[in-house]
Amino acid sequence: MIRWSAAALLSHWRRHPGQLATLLLGLALATALWTGVQAINAEARASYDRAASALAQSDLPLIVPREGDSLAVADYVALRRAGWQVAPVIEGRLRLADGSARLVGLDPLTAPALPGSGGETDPARALRDFISPPGELRGHPETLAELPAETPGRRVATEALSPGTLVADIGTAARLLGMGDRVTRLLVLAPPGPEVPPLETIAPGLREAPPSPGTDIRGLTGSFHLNLAAFGMLAFAVGLFIAHGAIGLAFEQRRGAIRTLRALGVPFSTLAAVLAAEALALALVAGAAGVAMGYVLALALLPDVAATLRGLYGAPVAGSVAIRAEWWAAGLGMALLGTMLASAQSLWQLRRLPLLAAMKPRAWALASDAGQRRLALAGLVLLCAVPVALRIGGLAAGFAALAGLLLGAALILPAALSAALALAARGARSALGEWLWADARQQVPGLSLALMALLLALSANIGVSTMVASFRATFEGWLDRRLASELYLSFDSAAQAAACLPGIPAEAVLPVTRAEADLGGAPGLFYGMADHPTYRRDWPLIAAVPQVWDRLVAGEGVLVNEQWARGADLAPGGRAQIDGRGWEVLGVYADYGNPRRQAMAGLEAFRALHPGLEETRFSLRISGDPAAEAARLVAAGLRPDQVTDQQSLKAESRAVFERTFAATDALNLLTLAVAGVAIFTSLLTLQALRLPQVAPLWAMGLTRRRLAALDLARAGLLALATALLALPVGLALAWLLLAVVNVEAFGWRLPMRLFPADWLRLGLLSLAAALLAALLPALRLARVSPARLLRVFADAR
């Protein structure tokens, strides 16, 4: 019995292969978007774990120099002799074929476990190979591939290290980086006992520092990944609308067969089991295809995402995707869950199906005005919850508000469209116009799921593109003000600077001097700022006290970046603690793209606090051609990495910015494509149910071609109406992203700017998508045989 029941039900797909294809496509696309994002996130997390565990130093306290970038080996030796359990570390940048890598030199005898170690059959030999000249360079295969051939050292590839990081013996690293008898920092392996003399006694030029914040990238990038995950979820929700619509329609079209089978003696439980098994099989097939597509998507997007994470956060992420069980399972799980959710309603309807009721074609989703009103009410409740979530505050509440806004608006859409169309119908002058409006209104229930998907996609598109465009406009202005100097120089020593600077025809030489500092309890950078019109005119201050520059020069206070100000609730006139000393906050400045706290004092005040600090970085105002001057300086003996002209720096910053949103743009477009598929699916499958509605008009003298054109117009009309409703939702979404999510996630707030040309473009795009989706059903209607239309009357007899 089960076999023949299944055969009868499944034969539907054989007769409707297009419907099966769209169902599988929708589900697979949704799974692909979700899985792609999961794969990217999983890859990034794995890279962070590698980075954190590889050097096993992220949670160890440090000893660093009070001034300068390095400390003497003699200080290390003195500390060891005094009983301090410390291990030396050398760190610097090593040039690669394209860019540079972070080289970390460790002492294998005192340092924690070496990365890539543990599996050797002969540990003693491995250690000997590591330290013996020319030494080993351990790194990710991607990084080693970019290492110039002339760089000495045996290459040892290991997946245990993140891309962009190389590890070597401390002696090897010292040779490669030209460190001589100096090291970068010391790791404190165990707290000193009471009998051990304090640090100040042994090495007064050194100080203890908390564990390096640079390796705590998981927290910094968390919000970025949350953004991606939220987008993946949104795309999946849009895909679910397709699956729900397609599965619901398949149930609807088989109502007759199901009723017949029940009348012929097949129990409900058997039918339900067959339909559930069918849904499961569909989910598995589409899910597997979706996971595979997601893998391809991740492969395409990961290089941009990795570049973003490297550029924005310094987080090393591999540019390749490994097939991981976690996102395979997540993708298939979501496909199964989504299909089961989509099937549950239909199964419930099947349970309540009267066995011998006359067959009445009905839309499979929201059949009645009452149903639309109930949904609209639920949507209103969700919208009302948005301000409540905002009042609670926090990133999670921000995302909850986003979800409430999008879902609430989607639920209200069918009722809003019906109301708008009813209103429009009142103004119709001709009989055909009246029919068109009434017909469009009648189609809303059947198309509502697809239109909801379109609304979600359009709103997300408007919201995210407004955010990105606002960000871009603000960022461009900020770059121009922040990078006002034409040339930036970084010398190896103050002596080199003193020898080189006088020969440069600069209008102004502005030192860029800085030190690591404790900013209100968190590590950050403290800068000394020269007094120059460049800064007075261009520095991107968000808020400031009166005479801010005069007071800064006089050493009366500091400027703090927006991240610190928002995180610690600082405002001009308030107090900020830097290395334990209280300063008045004179101003707050925009500092996009930097996750850390930052502060700036007047140059003289800063120099007084750090008298021994060598000044090796300078920004130069020059009137000539910066690129030509940069070339001249390189020709005169400076290394290329010591000279950066403003245009290159801006181009690099812009490239990081564009890469940041490349993945978002791609997901945006894909979500819109999924919504287009949803409309296509709905229109195609609604067509069979529509014949009884258009046949009478055909009989009354409208040509099939005219009817098809009206169908196209109706699809365009509904898409445009949806786009109109998506505009306020998208703008609200943009506001939430800029004013709530960004502030919570990144610590800065951007002014929202409006780009009506983008809305127009998107409106036309959605119109085109709807017309394209409606084209095939319309063509079919234009070519439907008169016999088929006549049968409508015969069936109705």
Added chain:
Amino acid sequence: MLLEAVDIAKSFPGEAGPVTVLGGVSLSLGQGETLALTGESGSGKSTLLTILAGLDRPDRGEVRLGGMALGPLKEAELAAVRRGRIGLVFQQFNLVPSLSVAQNIALQARLAGRHDPDWTAALAERLGLGAHLGAYPETLSGGQQQRVAVARTLAARPEVILADEPTGNLDEATGDAVLGEMLALVAETGAGLVMVTHSDRLAARLSRRLHLARGRLA
């Protein structure tokens, strides 16, 4: 007795309280007997048929098939009875549109686990469907579709056939032809037949006739 209904009553909720559709109807049907149920629209004919088929339950009274009371049976057991012992023919044909004519004819017999290809083929030929076995229902005329529905019912060799206006969607000539073939085949198989019809002319072709008026036998 093959089929017995004793004091069947049924009412449905209406705007002004329950509406009685059947007010205590009793009937019986012997093996090989054919019974026409006639009456005006709303007289309760179709409701009585659904109760006889075990598709609905009476508020009062009992239906017995071959001496077995249907009332105490659970839904799955009722379904098994329908599958194995009862054949239903509907006014709307109720064919499965995605199955071919041959598959539709064999469907109930297969569900009941007693598909006989020779018998099914013979039925198809007798009903003039031999040339359409590979076709799908939507390509057939109404008369042909009803023939498929009749063949589907008879292919399972049910003990009782319950037909709800089986010729209601057909023109007179086609309806006569389909009924003639159905009666001949019923006589051959020895099944009992209860047929709901509006037509006195068609009712006269059956061995017995009961008339329902306002939910009672007249």
